[in-house]
Amino acid sequence: MAESWVNSAERIGADLHLEISGAGAGGRRAALTRALREAVRSGRLMPGTRLPPYRSLAADLGVARNTVADAYAELVAEGWLTARQGSGTRVAERAEPLGTGTRVPKKAPPRARGPRHDLRQGTPDASSFPRAAWLASYRRALQQAPSEVFGPGDPAGRAELRAALAAYLARARGVRADPERIVVCSGFAHALRLLFTGPDAVLRGPLAVESYGLGFHRELLSGASVRTVPLPLDEDGARIGQLDRERAVLLTPAHQFPTGGPLHPSRRAAVIDWARARGGLVLEDDYDGEFRYDRKPVGAVQGLDPERVVYIGSVSKSLSPALRLGWMVLPERYVDGVLAAKGEREAWVSVLDQLTLADFVACGSYDRHVRRMRQRYRRRRDRLVDALATHAPQVEVTGIAAGLHAVLRLPSGTEASVLKAAAWQRVALEGLTGFRHPQATTAAPDGLVVGYATPAEHAYGAALDALCGLLPPG
Structure with missing residues (x-):
């Protein structure tokens, strides 16, 4: 009986789907030839793909070995396939018209050259990612992980990571963090989505923002129907005195992005006074607070009043944006709303990455x-x-x-x-x-x-x- 599914994975590491049932005129060889030709022409078999050996494909399809050999030979002669000693039979690397009057699908045009x-x-230096230390933490985390790690988890994030972050942020950034108030997310943009999007959004506009910042964040907020109001900047940072009827303010107080410089101490106190007096909220983007060179680190504004500040951080600058790991330290009244926005199943960060980061922080590798x-x-x-x-x-x-x-x-x-x-x-x-x-x-x-x-x-x-x-x- 002719089969349509070819499973030679144990021999060549590839599966083929070939329709040769109802062979019709020319018999099995002609049907196999047509099926392979169509697979190449349609792009299902890409240039360079290695095909199964004669014996393997013949056994999978229930046909004679010579049937496969003859089909391969015909397609090699037509230019669809190539055969070299030691390399096996592969789909040809060409896009010119072939003898049958059809064409192999052309490869996608090469991308424009990237920057020199x-x-x-x-973006941090990608070549400096601590591969050996990260791998060591990954192995430890995997070996020590309880079985329940591989089932449904906590949308707040793994308890191990939240505990490690609470200790680290308190020590290194002056954040007053209880693990129960930390929600793990995939980065700052994800945090904004959790706070501002959806019919039951945790926060609503208008939102005051610094007059210089990432356009991507403004577009994200605009897409959530959040009006942003620019605050002027001077040598002391955002001019907090111009806050008016906004419900919240988004700041980069440790190092204003992108103009540089910390928010002046008097203005750090002033923004907390404004939040208390107006029932407002401060969103603190601590995007690169660990990298200080010429003065002592500037602690987080969150430490002045944890109930009036949402502190947001990530590893995108310290380790790599590819990890997609971030966190929010929330006032107690917002935790349930953020978890509801996050949902029970979706928008989670990889649990194994969370456990790896927890070990990476706890063992001192992150500090080093x-x-x-x-x-x-x-x-x-x-x-x-x-x-x-x-x-x-x-x-x-x-x-x-x-x-x-x-x-x-x-x-x-x-x-x-x-x-x-x-x-x-x-x-x-x-x-x-x-x-x-x-x-x-x-x-x-x-x-x-x-x-x-x-x-x-x-x-x-x-x-x-x-x-x-x-x-x-x-």
Whole structure:
């Protein structure tokens, strides 16, 4: 009996679905030839795919070995397949018209070439991910995990991770965190969705935001029908005194994004006073608070009043955005609402990743990694400052006391031309104007937001040379 499913996984690691039942004219060989040709033509068998050996495919289909050999030979002659000693029979790597008057589907066009140098903000050096230490934590977590880990879990997140985070955040960031008030999420954007989206949203607008920030976050909030009101910035951070009837305010108080600088102590106290007086809420985005270089770390605003602040953090800057691991430390009154928004089954972070991070923090590997990267990024920042002092002394560098990026102030009217030249030279850069709230009323200075953490270590020097070559002359 002819089979339509070919299972040769134990021999070549691949399954084939071939319809050869009802062979019709030409018998089994012709039916197999047609089925294989159609699989290639339709794209189900991609160029380079290795086909089963004659004997394996013949046994799976219940046909003679010579039937398969003849079908393969015919398709090799037509150019659909290739056969080489030691490599087996594979789908041909070609997209030209074949002898049958049909074509092998063309491969997707190659993507445009990526940047030669990537100096965009927001991404740590991917080559510095602590693979060995992370793997050791993963193995320990997997070996010690109870069986219930592999069943339905707690939407708040694993208790092991929440306990580890509570201890770490209290010690390193001054957060007053009870594990029962921590909800694990996949990052800051996920936290915003949990707080603001859905018919039973935990929070509603209007929401005050700093006049410079990520456009993606503003778009997410706008999609949830949340009106954002820009707060002007000055050298002391957001101008808290201009808060009015907003229900909440979103701040980056440890290191304003992207302009740099912490929120002044008097304004940290003022925003808590505003929240208490108005029944408002502060959303604290602590996106890179661990990376301080020239002064003592600035503790979290949440420590001033845990019932008036939602503290949000993640590992996207300290470890990798690929992990999709973040957390919220919530006032008690919001915990149930956030858990209801998260749901019983969906929008969870991988439990094994949670257990791995819990071990990674508890055993001290996280602290060691942060200290190591703090030193590396400080050296990179210093190299950037030195290169600009030598090759572009007319450019002012700001926001460099912390974080993974710096702001380069440019002469008025030059930002667009620099970005155009960067695109031509395949240097990935972002302009300061692109982070400005569209309703901001203050003047928008020209500038670049340069991520000095993104390039790999071996490529950083060349990236700096390329950057300096783009800057306007003094």
